[in-house]
Amino acid sequence: MTLVGQGAAPGIGAGPAEAGTPPRSSGGGFRNLGSARWRRRNLTFDRVSFFAVFLVVPLVAYIMFVVSPFVQAAYFSLTSWSGFSPQIPFVGLSNYTKLLGDDTFLKAVGNSVILALVLPTVTLGLAMFFATLVTVGGSNRGNVRGLAGSNVYRIVSFFPYVVPAIVIGLIWSQIYDPNSGILNGVLTRVGLDQFTSFAWLGEVSTARLAVMFVIVWGLVGFYMVLFIAAIKGIPAEIFEAARVDGAGRARTTFAITIPLVRDNVQTAYIYMGILALDAFVYMAALEPGGGPENTTLVISQQLFTTAFTKGQFGYACAMGVVLAIVTLAYAGLIFLINRVTGGKDEVSE
Numbered sequence: 001m002t003l004v005g006q007g008a009a010p011g012i013g014a015g016p017a018e019a020g021t022p023p024r025s026s027g028g029g030f031r032n033l034g035s036a037r038w039r040r041r042n043l044t045f046d047r048v049s050f051f052a053v054f055l056v057v058p059l060v061a062y063i064m065f066v067v068s069p070f071v072q073a074a075y076f077s078l079t080s081w082s083g084f085s086p087q088i089p090f091v092g093l094s095n096y097t098k099l100l101g102d103d104t105f106l107k108a109v110g111n112s113v114i115l116a117l118v119l120p121t122v123t124l125g126l127a128m129f130f131a132t133l134v135t136v137g138g139s140n141r142g143n144v145r146g147l148a149g150s151n152v153y154r155i156v157s158f159f160p161y162v163v164p165a166i167v168i169g170l171i172w173s174q175i176y177d178p179n180s181g182i183l184n185g186v187l188t189r190v191g192l193d194q195f196t197s198f199a200w201l202g203e204v205s206t207a208r209l210a211v212m213f214v215i216v217w218g219l220v221g222f223y224m225v226l227f228i229a230a231i232k233g234i235p236a237e238i239f240e241a242a243r244v245d246g247a248g249r250a251r252t253t254f255a256i257t258i259p260l261v262r263d264n265v266q267t268a269y270i271y272m273g274i275l276a277l278d279a280f281v282y283m284a285a286l287e288p289g290g291g292p293e294n295t296t297l298v299i300s301q302q303l304f305t306t307a308f309t310k311g312q313f314g315y316a317c318a319m320g321v322v323l324a325i326v327t328l329a330y331a332g333l334i335f336l337i338n339r340v341t342g343g344k345d346e347v348s349e
Contacts, residue, residue, distance in 0.1 A: 073317045076088070078093070083312075099322065119272060120269050126224075128253070158225050165282060169282050266335070284301065
């Protein structure tokens with residue numbers, strides 16, 4: 001005990017003292033990182049300018065262009081504002097009460113939910129299938145590789161995503177044209193006379209499916225390239241070990257590929273679901289009137305009509321708030337499902 005008090009050798013009874021010792025400076029002394037002098041020394045022009053450019057400016061822009069419009073929309077949803085008059089009468093929650101009895105809006109909500117459930121599943125399922133073929137779907141002999149000519153498949157599949165969505169919608173509206181569309185022309189040429197002047201976008205039984213096909217066609221290539229990049233990050237030794245153990249292509253996909261790119265799938269599912277809940281551009285090009293019996297009417301389409309055709313901006317803002325809530329609930333549901341099914345545990349391991 002006396003030796004320690006008189007400066008015993010380091011390491012003998014000095015552990016607890018060293019744990020609370022402040023860090024040693026380059027000059028051999030100690031510096032107090034919490035001191036005012038040290039804080040002032042750290043606030044150099046380079047540090048302050050870095051924080052201002054990369055933190056303050058983006059935060060201000062986010063508040064101005066994202067948070068502020070949403071807050072304004074939430075406020076206007078409590079009014080009966082026409083959008084052009086200086087008077088903004090406050091009506092409270094009457095717009096939301098009115099939405100509950102609006103059959104057209106409820107139909108649009110139902111259509112949007114159906115799109116959010118079907119489109120991500122079909123699109124991402126096809127994208128994962130094609131990405132697996134392109135990356136590890138080649139010969140079982142030799143090194144793990146994709147199909148022959150995989151680079152060509154990537155370029156061809158990604159091409160529809162380069163074309164703007166409105167252009168894709170206009171192109172397919174001409175393809176679906178009952179009188180001069182190429183689709184009916186090809187079908188009747190091969191002997192299917194029942195498709196003569198068939199209105200793909202005008203029939204209740206086919207309108208929604210026709211629109212879904214266009215959206216899947218336009219986006220599957222993008223998510224295919226996204227999954228290809230994720231699968232390329234998986235070490236080839238894992239696939240080779242699975243091949244040695246006798247795992248087939250389907251077993252390898254569900255047991256190795258999908259679990260290892262789970263975070264990418266989750267992100268893609270959320271983005272695809274948000275697009276499906278909106279889908280305004282595709283619907284405006286293919287079904288501007290909402291389709292037969294409002295089969296393809298979505299929330300954003302009804303919102304646009306209510307605001308700019310009927311001049312009911314307050315009521316339209318209430319629809320926008322409902323759409324935002326549904327979108328946030330959808331994203332939260334995907335995160336919850338991923339967590340419950342063990343996604344977080346797999347990542348942490």
